[in-house]
Amino acid sequence: MMSLSNHEACGLRASDPRVTPAIRKILPSGPGLAAAPGVAWLAVFMIAPCLLVFAYAFLTRGLYGGVVDELTLDNLLRVLDPLYAGIFLTSTRIAGLATLLAVLVAYPAAYAIVLSPRHWQPLLLFLAVLPFWSNYLIRTYAWIVLLNREGMVNQGLTLLGYEGEPLSLLYSEGAVVVGLVYNYLPFVILAIYATLSRLDPQLKEASRDLGASAVATFVRVTLPLSAPGVAAGAVFVFVLSIGNFITPALLGGGRFQMVGNLIYDQFLTANDWPFGAALGMALILVMMALLFLQARVTDRVSGGRVGAGNA
Amino acid sequence: MREPRAQAFARRGILLLVFAFLYVPVGVLVLLSFNRSGLPTAWGGFSLKWYGELAGNAEILSAAWNTLVVALSATAIATLLGTLLALGIERRARRSRGLEAMVFAPMIIPDIVLAVALLSFFSRLDVTTGLHTIVISHVVFDLAFVCAVVRARLKSFDFTMVEASRDLGASAVTTFRRVTLPLLLPSVVAGALLAFTLSVDEFIIAFFTAGAGRSSMTLPMQIYSMIRFGITPEINALATIVMAVSATALVISQRLNRGRLLGS
Amino acid sequence: MSLRHRTGTAAGAVALAALLAAPALPSSAQAADLIVSNWDGYMAPDIAERFQAETGLELEVVNHATNEEIMGKLMASGGKGLDLVFVSSPFAEVLNHQGLAAGIDHAEVPNLANLYPAATEFAYDPGNAFSVPYTWGTTGLCYRSDLVGQPVESWDILLDPPAELEGKVTMLSTDRWLMAAGLLATGHSVNATDEAAIEEAKQALIEAKKQLLAYDDTTFYSKLVSGEASLVHAWDGWCNYGIAENGDIRFVVPQEGSDLWVDTMVVMEASENKEAAHRFIDFVLDPANHAWAVENILYKVPNRVAMERLPASLVEQYPNLGMSPEELTGYQLMRDLGEAQRAYSRAVSEIKAAN
Numbered sequence: 001m002m003s004l005s006n007h008e009a010c011g012l013r014a015s016d017p018r019v020t021p022a023i024r025k026i027l028p029s030g031p032g033l034a035a036a037p038g039v040a041w042l043a044v045f046m047i048a049p050c051l052l053v054f055a056y057a058f059l060t061r062g063l064y065g066g067v068v069d070e071l072t073l074d075n076l077l078r079v080l081d082p083l084y085a086g087i088f089l090t091s092t093r094i095a096g097l098a099t100l101l102a103v104l105v106a107y108p109a110a111y112a113i114v115l116s117p118r119h120w121q122p123l124l125l126f127l128a129v130l131p132f133w134s135n136y137l138i139r140t141y142a143w144i145v146l147l148n149r150e151g152m153v154n155q156g157l158t159l160l161g162y163e164g165e166p167l168s169l170l171y172s173e174g175a176v177v178v179g180l181v182y183n184y185l186p187f188v189i190l191a192i193y194a195t196l197s198r199l200d201p202q203l204k205e206a207s208r209d210l211g212a213s214a215v216a217t218f219v220r221v222t223l224p225l226s227a228p229g230v231a232a233g234a235v236f237v238f239v240l241s242i243g244n245f246i247t248p249a250l251l252g253g254g255r256f257q258m259v260g261n262l263i264y265d266q267f268l269t270a271n272d273w274p275f276g277a278a279l280g281m282a283l284i285l286v287m288m289a290l291l292f293l294q295a296r297v298t299d300r301v302s303g304g305r306v307g308a309g310n311a
Numbered sequence: 312m313r314e315p316r317a318q319a320f321a322r323r324g325i326l327l328l329v330f331a332f333l334y335v336p337v338g339v340l341v342l343l344s345f346n347r348s349g350l351p352t353a354w355g356g357f358s359l360k361w362y363g364e365l366a367g368n369a370e371i372l373s374a375a376w377n378t379l380v381v382a383l384s385a386t387a388i389a390t391l392l393g394t395l396l397a398l399g400i401e402r403r404a405r406r407s408r409g410l411e412a413m414v415f416a417p418m419i420i421p422d423i424v425l426a427v428a429l430l431s432f433f434s435r436l437d438v439t440t441g442l443h444t445i446v447i448s449h450v451v452f453d454l455a456f457v458c459a460v461v462r463a464r465l466k467s468f469d470f471t472m473v474e475a476s477r478d479l480g481a482s483a484v485t486t487f488r489r490v491t492l493p494l495l496l497p498s499v500v501a502g503a504l505l506a507f508t509l510s511v512d513e514f515i516i517a518f519f520t521a522g523a524g525r526s527s528m529t530l531p532m533q534i535y536s537m538i539r540f541g542i543t544p545e546i547n548a549l550a551t552i553v554m555a556v557s558a559t560a561l562v563i564s565q566r567l568n569r570g571r572l573l574g575s
Numbered sequence: 576m577s578l579r580h581r582t583g584t585a586a587g588a589v590a591l592a593a594l595l596a597a598p599a600l601p602s603s604a605q606a607a608d609l610i611v612s613n614w615d616g617y618m619a620p621d622i623a624e625r626f627q628a629e630t631g632l633e634l635e636v637v638n639h640a641t642n643e644e645i646m647g648k649l650m651a652s653g654g655k656g657l658d659l660v661f662v663s664s665p666f667a668e669v670l671n672h673q674g675l676a677a678g679i680d681h682a683e684v685p686n687l688a689n690l691y692p693a694a695t696e697f698a699y700d701p702g703n704a705f706s707v708p709y710t711w712g713t714t715g716l717c718y719r720s721d722l723v724g725q726p727v728e729s730w731d732i733l734l735d736p737p738a739e740l741e742g743k744v745t746m747l748s749t750d751r752w753l754m755a756a757g758l759l760a761t762g763h764s765v766n767a768t769d770e771a772a773i774e775e776a777k778q779a780l781i782e783a784k785k786q787l788l789a790y791d792d793t794t795f796y797s798k799l800v801s802g803e804a805s806l807v808h809a810w811d812g813w814c815n816y817g818i819a820e821n822g823d824i825r826f827v828v829p830q831e832g833s834d835l836w837v838d839t840m841v842v843m844e845a846s847e848n849k850e851a852a853h854r855f856i857d858f859v860l861d862p863a864n865h866a867w868a869v870e871n872i873l874y875k876v877p878n879r880v881a882m883e884r885l886p887a888s889l890v891e892q893y894p895n896l897g898m899s900p901e902e903l904t905g906y907q908l909m910r911d912l913g914e915a916q917r918a919y920s921r922a923v924s925e926i927k928a929a930n
Contacts, residue, residue: 272920
């Protein structure tokens, strides 16, 4: 799966003929070398170690945990249990919802930062990530203090004259989604900002000069140009959410399980490394397929539209 | 060019709302650092005692220092490797699915799988574990995130600028330094911020790849080990100080160089 | 071809450099005579200084968050680096089965004599061959007597709460204790391995989820203090943290019985400092040191001499500290499940996934 494949990657992107020679020129020395250190790092510190673990998927759990050298396909077959597919779907739904909301909030935020005076932009970006240099657990505790039945939101409502039953805001899917959006929002802001900033003003002006309305300019020029940033940010929220277990445990009251949690439990709670490895492999394959699909869609949006706009 | 009034209004409104969302929980977190009771989610009156306890808690302070060392080192390495990787990948005329998969993988491999895998790997090779092995491990996922941000920027990159520079006779190195890098810089800074933020708060991989001694305990490791007998408001006090100091430093540096960080 | 070749060479060079540099970088100078891993706050903060003053040995205490995580780390690394770990008894049992636990040399731990006789004959390790108990206790119901109207005496009130408690109860989420509540309520052993028992407990727990506020094994006592919850499934020691904040909080072991949990000290087979590790165990079992855990973290210790010295006022304030060893050993000792662990894990996944 991980080897560098030779064959043509069936047109994942409509490549712009200018791009290749141009990027070649960017790089001071041979372009292939640029990727080499990163590739090497991943080959040694990701692929090699992970292959060690994935080999366990084909072996047997010992009576008291550990791994026994007996080949079996049992672990892979157990992955097909509908229970696990159900957990995958639930966590996909929760992560998907968190992703959608995070992008909807982050896009205007990133756009507002880009439109701010240039010397304010770094400060605004830093301030957006600063809360996340604290600790995940105590941030989550802060949300519990805000949302619980005896919490600040309910107390505030009472002060405002609300007299009904206190609202149950915690331990629900909604609370989990809010927690995920909160913790991963800055990552989406960063990713979108990275593509929106320096969005060539001339392009926008040209579009306006040609008589396009502000909305049309946004839809035909800005949005396609920022699509890769939106896509990258969306991937961040989605993958981080699906692997999260603190928020479902604390804000969801443990009523929801994300796939990351399921795999963690196999390795550590059940001490069942072979099955954990099998589930991990299945998750990686499914997510990889989703990511390739997503990359293809993004390339259509950005590549196609921008190409048309330029013509 | 002056900003139209309606746009300025909308811009400020959006910023206000988003930053309120980001900072309301921070306000609660800071408030809890003054909580006399040690309970994580119940208020017991105002007190400064946790700041005093923190000042005398050498374990938490040394863990905080280790965290800073790990996060800064991992961010530096990952930013360099991730940016180069992004350039290398986007350079290719033909997509390599293998390469794509390889740079997606660190983001989707479950933390626990990577943690167990890396420790088994280091242990098999008899590599002594310590802060350096945490750095090595954090670079694995950090560089994937940096690479993703920089690649997103490269997709909407205006390559005519680069060509123009070359056509005007600038050398490849000069072009890279004077044209490409400034254009890429916002994404490199964004990627570095992302990597640092992920690394500062990462627990499970750090726990597995840390050495046996106290000298490689990071702050998240320290905090998670407090869950059983209660995370005290000392941690809130520390977070409050970290945020206050960082914010002050940022404002001062912003005053000093008027935001030249992202180029102007 | 040449490009691929160059890329490959560069890749190899970087990887080699990183690997070579890794061990050469300054790592944790293994200066300490003894490295012990424990939960943060489970021992006196000055234990290292006092241990060194008494024995001249330098002690370094590191922390882990959960049994599961330290076990995973020990299994993946073969137990290198750490000399002694604190883990709960089923995990000590696994360490022994995996060949990771060293034997305890009783001649080097004279203070073992301070333990209650019952605490030297646990079924998982009769005669303390590879583990020494540090604390012990049970699991039950912790509740606000001012908010709960009816008598609290059966697990049923947790699984099938009366109307006034609906949405006001929490259950432990760690697999063994969650299952234990279901198993005990349906009349089974906490170590039951037959499918029918597991199935029955699972159904009862899925049913119970409807009236549950949350699964919680970290902040439940805080929820009780704030009034967010009225009755929680709790370990005895943790209930005491609630009692410390609110005098209306009570702890009860339901009439169907409960589990006996034991946290233990295990010397690692890979340790090169086994002698120092034994000295440390002996130091901990010194009544004055062992009593620290009772007085400060409000857990019971299986140390007869330490318990006899307890001030009566402490037991008055935290009645569950007064449980006798006979009462505790009358509960069901939690054991490693072997093959049945898979069935438990699957059942817990199903409960957590149920709506």
